[in-house]
Amino acid sequence: MISISVTALVFGVVFLAELPDKTALAGLVLGTRYRASYVFAGVAAAFVVHVVLAVAAGSALSLLPQRLVHGVTGALFLGGALMLLLQKDDEDEEEIRKPRDQSFWRVAGAGFMLILVAEFGDLTQIMTANLAARYDDPVSVGVGAVLGLWAVAGLGIVGGRALMKRVPLKLITRIAALLMLGLGVWSLYETIAG
Numbered sequence: 001m002i003s004i005s006v007t008a009l010v011f012g013v014v015f016l017a018e019l020p021d022k023t024a025l026a027g028l029v030l031g032t033r034y035r036a037s038y039v040f041a042g043v044a045a046a047f048v049v050h051v052v053l054a055v056a057a058g059s060a061l062s063l064l065p066q067r068l069v070h071g072v073t074g075a076l077f078l079g080g081a082l083m084l085l086l087q088k089d090d091e092d093e094e095e096i097r098k099p100r101d102q103s104f105w106r107v108a109g110a111g112f113m114l115i116l117v118a119e120f121g122d123l124t125q126i127m128t129a130n131l132a133a134r135y136d137d138p139v140s141v142g143v144g145a146v147l148g149l150w151a152v153a154g155l156g157i158v159g160g161r162a163l164m165k166r167v168p169l170k171l172i173t174r175i176a177a178l179l180m181l182g183l184g185v186w187s188l189y190e191t192i193a194g
Contacts, residue, residue: 003140010131010144011151013179018124018152026114031157034107039157041104042111047149049116054125055142058132067191073130074187081180083123115153124149127180134187 030039061069119125128145132138 002143003135003137006135006137006140007144007147010128010135010141011148013127013131013183014124014145014148015151016175016179017127018149019155021122021124021152026118027111027153027156030107030111030114034102034110036157038102038104038107039111040153042108042113043115043153043157044150045108046112046115046119047153048146050119050122050125051128051142051145051149054128054145055132055138058129058134058141059136059138061129061133069133070187071191073134074184074191076126076130077180077184077187081177081184085174085177134183 027039027043030043061072124145128141131145132141135141
């Protein structure tokens, strides 16, 4: 059974944390050069692999004593919040190699490989593992994370430039950091009170 509240929380945290990431910009660049549906297919598949790995790692963590898990996840959330708050504004876009042709497999493959490599060990993957350990509900966490990542990818591919013109990147980053800070403090509180 899927918990709507866990799924919604994970969606929100992952969505806000991923918005300022270079992955959204990479999706934007690929989406401006190639057919958006082909790019999204590759990016979406890579995010599924990314989340399955994170949820598996988080589920393994959930086998440890709850107080230890709350303490570790709290510290990791606080570290993630600190990373977001201290992150420098980086306007550089990575150069993306153009596939030789515009076929589905070439474009989707380029999107898949770009995201798979760029996201491995990324903050959102670590957060997803933390959330899977925290809530011990791998399906709800996985669905929320995948939907959050897909939403950001879709926005990046289809309308990223318009969003970034209307919503300052710094504001999005600060909101994501505050959410992670709140989750970290809550987890540490549960460790102490537990």
